[in-house]
Amino acid sequence: MSIEVGSKLQGKVTGITHFGAFVELSEGTTGLVHISEVADNYVKDIREHLQVGDQVEVKVINIEKDGKIGLSIKKAKDSYRPPRKRQERPNNRPNTENFEQKMSRFLKDSEDRLASLKRNTESKRGGRGARRG
Structure with missing residues (x-):
């Protein structure tokens, strides 16, 4: 064979x-x-x-x-099926938002993530952006 x-x-x-x-x-x-x-x-x-x-x-x-x-x-195996692609909707929200609503949600999420990132990196550097002099 x-x-x-x-x-x-x-x-x-x-x-x-x-x-x-x-x-x-x-x-x-x-x-x-x-x-x-x-x-x-x-x-x-x-x-x-x-x-x-x-x-x-x-x-x-x-x-x-x-x-x-x-x-x-x-x-x-006979029962094998290829994985299905996930839908692009986060949190299974219905797609009823207009462009302005999507942009405002995106900006809010981005600002929250940046604030969280800044908070975490400042604590690892020893405080509120201490400057070397």
Whole structure:
């Protein structure tokens, strides 16, 4: 069976690193499952999900010109759906504001953030902008 992008294959985990797992495929070829392609949620330690010797189903997501094979365990699952884009509305506000209202809200938020930033940086410098003389 030839290895092509998009194909699902069975493989055996042969090595684990901090950035992913090496999986041996058919015909002695090896590919890498990056740590971000192991599970749908955040993976801090890959050893919590995989061990050397585990049989896994992987999907080929890319093949580099130099022969490196990129694999994914989470995309091999039938239930995988790509993440949806978030809506651009902050705080789920209805989009009924006119331009002037949006600008005044933006200016108020900006002034609040600048005041907070100024307050935090002044306290770290030793007070109210002490001058060296």
